[in-house]
Amino acid sequence: MKRLGSLLAAILLSLTVASAPQRGGAAPAGPPDTLEARPPIHVRGNATTAPAGYAPSQVRHAYGFDRLTADGSFMVLGIVDAFDDPTITGDLRIFITAFGLKSMHGLSAADPCTASAGPHPCFQKVFAGGKPRTDGGWSLEISLDVEWSHAIAPGADIVLVEAANGRVSSLLSAVDVAVANGARVVSMSWGGSEFSTESGSDFHFNHSGVTFVASSGDAGTGVIWPAASPYVVGVGGTTLPLDGAGNLTGSETAWSGSGGGVSAYEAEPGYQSGYPIPATGGKRGIPDVSYDGDPSTGFSVYDSTNYQGQKGWFRVGGTSAGAPQWSALFILADQGRAALSSNNTGSSPVYSAAAPAVYGSNYRDITAGSNGTCAICAAKPGYDLVTGLGSPLANSLVPYLNAH
Amino acid sequence: MRSAPVKFWARRFLIAAFLAGATVLVSATLQANGAAGPSVTLAPDTAAATGVRWTVRMVVPYCGGYKVGGYVALRFLAPFVLPPAVPSAAVSFADGPATVLEKGNTLRIAPAPGRMWSMLCGTDLPLEVVIGKSARLRNPRRPGRYALEISTEANPAPARVSVLVRPAPP
Numbered sequence: 001m002k003r004l005g006s007l008l009a010a011i012l013l014s015l016t017v018a019s020a021p022q023r024g025g026a027a028p029a030g031p032p033d034t035l036e037a038r039p040p041i042h043v044r045g046n047a048t049t050a051p052a053g054y055a056p057s058q059v060r061h062a063y064g065f066d067r068l069t070a071d072g073s074f075m076v077l078g079i080v081d082a083f084d085d086p087t088i089t090g091d092l093r094i095f096i097t098a099f100g101l102k103s104m105h106g107l108s109a110a111d112p113c114t115a116s117a118g119p120h121p122c123f124q125k126v127f128a129g130g131k132p133r134t135d136g137g138w139s140l141e142i143s144l145d146v147e148w149s150h151a152i153a154p155g156a157d158i159v160l161v162e163a164a165n166g167r168v169s170s171l172l173s174a175v176d177v178a179v180a181n182g183a184r185v186v187s188m189s190w191g192g193s194e195f196s197t198e199s200g201s202d203f204h205f206n207h208s209g210v211t212f213v214a215s216s217g218d219a220g221t222g223v224i225w226p227a228a229s230p231y232v233v234g235v236g237g238t239t240l241p242l243d244g245a246g247n248l249t250g251s252e253t254a255w256s257g258s259g260g261g262v263s264a265y266e267a268e269p270g271y272q273s274g275y276p277i278p279a280t281g282g283k284r285g286i287p288d289v290s291y292d293g294d295p296s297t298g299f300s301v302y303d304s305t306n307y308q309g310q311k312g313w314f315r316v317g318g319t320s321a322g323a324p325q326w327s328a329l330f331i332l333a334d335q336g337r338a339a340l341s342s343n344n345t346g347s348s349p350v351y352s353a354a355a356p357a358v359y360g361s362n363y364r365d366i367t368a369g370s371n372g373t374c375a376i377c378a379a380k381p382g383y384d385l386v387t388g389l390g391s392p393l394a395n396s397l398v399p400y401l402n403a404h
Numbered sequence: 405m406r407s408a409p410v411k412f413w414a415r416r417f418l419i420a421a422f423l424a425g426a427t428v429l430v431s432a433t434l435q436a437n438g439a440a441g442p443s444v445t446l447a448p449d450t451a452a453a454t455g456v457r458w459t460v461r462m463v464v465p466y467c468g469g470y471k472v473g474g475y476v477a478l479r480f481l482a483p484f485v486l487p488p489a490v491p492s493a494a495v496s497f498a499d500g501p502a503t504v505l506e507k508g509n510t511l512r513i514a515p516a517p518g519r520m521w522s523m524l525c526g527t528d529l530p531l532e533v534v535i536g537k538s539a540r541l542r543n544p545r546r547p548g549r550y551a552l553e554i555s556t557e558a559n560p561a562p563a564r565v566s567v568l569v570r571p572a573p574p
Contacts, residue, residue, distance in 0.1 A: 314526075
């Protein structure tokens, strides 16, 4: 009977184990970036019915935008993304209402506008070619770019140019369309691995009177293009801890995902060789500047492109967040003056604003955190290959750029 | 005298309980693999069909790109058979061009170089890998429920996916 009892206990145990859910029964051994065992229809499970990340008022205060009078009026900010976001006008309207932001024209069929003819501020969507198909991931990107560039420069016109797909050629065609539509600043929250002929495509960003801004990557140390182009301002990522009012509750530090390093193909521009940046062997260093990009201190974004049941508010990050908001900063700086340019490789207003006498008032130097374990992977005082010159102190930086 | 029938019935009970446990185990495994994991759609999905389009869908974390490491690996288990060569032009990764490396009965599918990715981070996104008709994949001759193993470079532990092949129309 004793043996029988043991056998019975063993079987009961086996039944218990067998009944346990497979996913819950075995803890995943791999890193968080593993293949998820989820139904294919379970997408973006983090959508909520109320704003889930930082609000515009918090971020505007943290970076000093709330102390500026400039709002970007009559300036055109270009945003280039891939695929179509069919709900962007309605989503922007909800974002504006939720946070009490300045309204825009062009958000309904009854209130049409163009960036060139107004009325202003105007939101205008343009297809670089034919109408692209919808892509849920890029729709969320578009929502982030449009909503947060408006949050920083609420008076500016926004021209969203949608490329046919995510191929380099398609996106570069869309960049050309943005410039042709009068964009003074072009935001590019995208990038890809460097390629040996990339400098041959840099001419798309070589325009006097236009500033091009690109994300530096989300995978930690390493360089992506077009942020690597010397004609483009590359934006890295930070972690920005804030309280509800937008006051820092700790130091702003380098985000572990911030892309940065030394380009394999692009030559070091004069604005970097003339500035004390780490030795790069005559190659371009990335990024130039940085901005909050850590998803854990991410931004509230509304996206209703119904993606198999998921829509609403998301908290998102990535260096995607920094490109449109730095673009909006340049729009504010351009207001009331001839537009800045990013195509002068001899000197750059971004680096001029980091001269020793004004560095501390124009930038928040990021001196802690890292994007890897390599020799150049740690943030340090002054320029570093993780966060560049640092994040903006817009209340000083914008007037400085506007005056120089 | 009573111990023999007790043992007999106890053994019967134990065998029944063991079989019940095994049934629960099999059921749970199928549920985890079929309903909660990646999915595969065949078109056409009938037995012995040729030029079959395979669509593999999964949801993966996204941060400046799909966090799969370098590739998605599809291991075709018998009776599925891969043709000697699957051209890259027949395969797409996230609706863009792909590169394919065939190793035995496994295809390693990666995005082709030159692709630009959104630098968004902090959400899960669906990833679709499609093997088009021109790869000339063929369905098994007999209808049934067969298996495919899916893994990624980031997570080499395979997820087994059930693939239904229906009877061919008369």
